[in-house]
Amino acid sequence: MPRHIVRLVLIMVGFAVLAYGAKQFFTVDSFYQYGHYRGSSVADIASDKPKYKGTAYCASCHAPQLAEWSNGIHNRPDIGKVVRCEVCHSAGGERDVRGTFEHVSTGPDHPKNLKMVVPKDTRQLCTLCHERMTGRPLQQRQIVVAEHAGTQQCSVCHNPHSPRLNLVSAASTAQAGDAAAGKAKAAACAGCHGAEGVSVNAPGPTLAGQHAAYLHDALKAYIEGTRSDPMMNAGAQGLSDDDAANIAAYYAGVTCVSSLDAAKQATLQDKTTAPKCAACHGADGNSTNPSWPKLIGLSKAYLVNSLKAYKGGARKNGMMAGVVKDMSDADMDNVAAYYANATCK
Amino acid sequence: MQQNEQLENQPDEQLEKQQKERRDFLGCLGGAIACGAATVVASAASSAAVAATAGGAVPPIPNFDWSKHQWAFGVDAERCIGCLRCVEACKRENNVAPDAHHFRTWVERYVTLEGEEKARIDSQADPANIAASGTDGQYRFANRYKDAKVEKAFFVPKLCNHCTHPACVQVCPTGATYKTEDGAVLIDHTYCIGCQYCVQACPYGARFFNEEKGVTDKCTWCYHRITKGLQPACVEVCPVSARIFGDRNDKQSLISQFIQNHRVQVLRPETGNAPNVFYVGIDKDVS
Numbered sequence: 001m002p003r004h005i006v007r008l009v010l011i012m013v014g015f016a017v018l019a020y021g022a023k024q025f026f027t028v029d030s031f032y033q034y035g036h037y038r039g040s041s042v043a044d045i046a047s048d049k050p051k052y053k054g055t056a057y058c059a060s061c062h063a064p065q066l067a068e069w070s071n072g073i074h075n076r077p078d079i080g081k082v083v084r085c086e087v088c089h090s091a092g093g094e095r096d097v098r099g100t101f102e103h104v105s106t107g108p109d110h111p112k113n114l115k116m117v118v119p120k121d122t123r124q125l126c127t128l129c130h131e132r133m134t135g136r137p138l139q140q141r142q143i144v145v146a147e148h149a150g151t152q153q154c155s156v157c158h159n160p161h162s163p164r165l166n167l168v169s170a171a172s173t174a175q176a177g178d179a180a181a182g183k184a185k186a187a188a189c190a191g192c193h194g195a196e197g198v199s200v201n202a203p204g205p206t207l208a209g210q211h212a213a214y215l216h217d218a219l220k221a222y223i224e225g226t227r228s229d230p231m232m233n234a235g236a237q238g239l240s241d242d243d244a245a246n247i248a249a250y251y252a253g254v255t256c257v258s259s260l261d262a263a264k265q266a267t268l269q270d271k272t273t274a275p276k277c278a279a280c281h282g283a284d285g286n287s288t289n290p291s292w293p294k295l296i297g298l299s300k301a302y303l304v305n306s307l308k309a310y311k312g313g314a315r316k317n318g319m320m321a322g323v324v325k326d327m328s329d330a331d332m333d334n335v336a337a338y339y340a341n342a343t344c345k
Numbered sequence: 346m347q348q349n350e351q352l353e354n355q356p357d358e359q360l361e362k363q364q365k366e367r368r369d370f371l372g373c374l375g376g377a378i379a380c381g382a383a384t385v386v387a388s389a390a391s392s393a394a395v396a397a398t399a400g401g402a403v404p405p406i407p408n409f410d411w412s413k414h415q416w417a418f419g420v421d422a423e424r425c426i427g428c429l430r431c432v433e434a435c436k437r438e439n440n441v442a443p444d445a446h447h448f449r450t451w452v453e454r455y456v457t458l459e460g461e462e463k464a465r466i467d468s469q470a471d472p473a474n475i476a477a478s479g480t481d482g483q484y485r486f487a488n489r490y491k492d493a494k495v496e497k498a499f500f501v502p503k504l505c506n507h508c509t510h511p512a513c514v515q516v517c518p519t520g521a522t523y524k525t526e527d528g529a530v531l532i533d534h535t536y537c538i539g540c541q542y543c544v545q546a547c548p549y550g551a552r553f554f555n556e557e558k559g560v561t562d563k564c565t566w567c568y569h570r571i572t573k574g575l576q577p578a579c580v581e582v583c584p585v586s587a588r589i590f591g592d593r594n595d596k597q598s599l600i601s602q603f604i605q606n607h608r609v610q611v612l613r614p615e616t617g618n619a620p621n622v623f624y625v626g627i628d629k630d631v632s
Binding site: 051 | 366402409411424425426427428429434454455456485490491493495499500520522524525531565567568569570575581586
C-alpha cells in the first residue's frame with residue numbers, strides 16, 4: 001500500500017482513538033447510572049429550595065393575622081377551598097435571581113430582605129376570584145363589581161383576612177325580648193343613658209331607636225367582657241341574657257326620629273368619609289341591617305371615642321377595624337360632626 | 346480480495362494499478378470502520394452492563410426513595426375558577442421569565458358562543474387578557490364574554506403530562522431529558538443543547554425555549570418540592586382544589602382517590618404517549 005494512503009489511515013485511526021478517548025473522558029461518571037442521562041442531575045434538580053413556604057411558616061411571626069384567617073371563610077379545608085397567605089402576599093421564600101417581579105413589594109423589607117406584597121388594590125386582587133365571569137363555576141361566590149362595590153376598594157367593607165360579613169347575628173335569630181319587662185329593668189340605666197334612652201349630656205350614648213339585635217349584642221359583649229368601659233361595666237353587672245334581650249326590645253321600640261341638618265351636612269360632605277359608611281350605616285346614619293348600629297342620636301364625643309376605640313383595638317370588630325385603619329384623627333372628627341347632626345326628639 | 350483477481354485480466358495496467366490501490370484503500374477503510382464499530386458496540390455493551398448493575402441504585406436525595414413513589418396529577422376543570430394564581434405561583438417558584446410568553450403551566454378558557462360550532466380558546470397570554478391585567482408579569486382573564494350569548498364556557502388548567510412513553514425523551518439527541526423512576530420527566534439543563542427537537546415532538550405544547558439560558562424548559566411537577574414531601578406550587582396555591590397531586594402507590598392519596606371516584610380522561614390518548622395528568626370535566630374541544 002502506498003505510503004500516503006497508510007498515513008491517511010493512520011491519521012484516521014488516530015482520530016478515532018482520540019474521539020473515543022475524548023468521549024470516555026468527557027462523559028460524566030453518572031451518565032448511564034440510572035439510564036441514558038446524567039444521573040447526578042436528578043439530585044441537582046431536587047436540591048432547589050422551595051419558595052412557597054405554606055401558612056405554617058407565616059404562623060410563627062404573624063399569629064394575629066393567622067388567627068383571623070383561620071376562622072374565616074377563606075380557610076375551608078373541609079370543602080377543599082383554602083386561600084392561603086401566599087396567594088395574596090406572594091411567596092415567603094427567597095425570590096429569584098433576577099430580583100423581584102415589578103409588581104411585587106410595596107412595604108418595608110421583610111426578614112431576609114424579602115419584600116412581601118401588601119395588596120393595596122383589593123379591587124384587582126379580590127376580583128381575580130370573585131368577579132362574575134362567563135365560565136366561572138357557579139359554586140364560586142361572584143359579584144358584579146360595579147353594582148356591588150361601585151368604585152370602592154373591597155377592603156372598605158370586607159376584612160381581607162376574614163371577608164365574610166355576618167349579616168344575621170346570633171341575637172337577631174334568638175327570640176325577641178319582652179319590651180315591658182325590659183322597661184322595668186331599664187330604670188337603672190336612665191341616669192347615664194337619659195330618660196327613655198335619649199341621652200342629653202349624660203355620660204352614656206343614646207339608645208333609643210337603636211336596632212334591638214345590635215343592643216343585645218352590645219350588652220352581651222359587656223356581660224361577657226369582650227367590650228369594656230369602666231362606667232358601663234357597672235351598668236351591665238348582674239344582667240342576664242334574658243334581661244339583655246328584654247332591655248334591647250324596649251329601647252328599640254322607643255322612637256328616635258332622625259332630623260339631619262341638611263344645610264350643615266352639605267358643607268361637611270366633601271371633607272368627610274361619610275360615603276364610606278353609608279353602605280352599612282345607611283345614608284343618613286339610619287341603617288336598615290339589624291346587626292349594624294344606627295348612628296343617629298349619638299353625640300359627637302361618643303362617635304369619636306368609638307372610632308378611636310376601634311382603631312386602637314379596645315373595641316374589636318372586623319368590619320369597623322377595616323374602616324378606621326386609614327382614618328386620621330381629623331377624618332374622625334369630620335365624620336363624627338356629620339353624624340352628630342342627627343338628633344332624636 | 347476476489348474482485349482484484351478478476352480485475353487482473355484487464356489490459357490497461359495503468360488503470361489496473363489505480364483501481365487496485367483504490368480497492369486496497371477502501372478495504373482498509375472498511376476494516377477501520379469495522380474496528381470502530383466493534384469498539385462502539387463493546388462500549389455500548391459495557392455501559393449497558395453498567396446501567397444494568399445500577400438498577401437498584403437511588404439518587405442521593407435526602408429522605409426520599411424514588412422507587413417507592415409513582416406520581417400523578419389530577420385536574421378538576423369543573424372546579425377551576427380561572428384566577429390564574431397557579432400560573433403566577435409556578436413562575437415565582439421556578440424562576441420562569443416573568444413575561445406573557447413563557448409558561449410551565451397555563452390555563453385555557455373554552456367558550457362556545459350560540460350558533461358557533463367550535464370553541465373560542467384563549468389563555469392568559471392573549472393580548473386582551475394581558476391588557477386586562479395591566480402588565481405581562483401579572484395574569485388575569487378579561488371579562489370579555491360578559492355581554493355575549495354564550496352556550497357553554499369553562500376553564501382548563503394545562504401542564505406537562507409527564508407521559509409514560511414520552512416522545513420528547515425519545516427524540517433528545519443528548520440524553521438531556523429523561524424519565525425518572527418515580528414518573529417525572531425532567532430536563533438536565535447542563536446537557537441540553539437547545540436543539541428544540543423535544544419542543545416539536547411534544548403533542549401538548551408543554552415545552553418552551555428559554556432564550557436566556559439557551560435550553561428548553563417545562564414543568565417538573567416541582568420535583569424539588571415533591572421530593573421534600575411538599576405539594577407542587579400550583580397545587581399549593583389553588584384556592585378551590587382544582588389541581589390534585591399525589592402518589593399512586595398510596596391508595597389513600599388524594600390522586601388515587603380522585604382517579605378512583607371520577608371518570609377521568611387524558612388528553613390526546615391516540616398519540617400513545619400515555620399521559621399521567623388526569624382530567625375531569627372537559628369535553629371534545631379540549632386536546
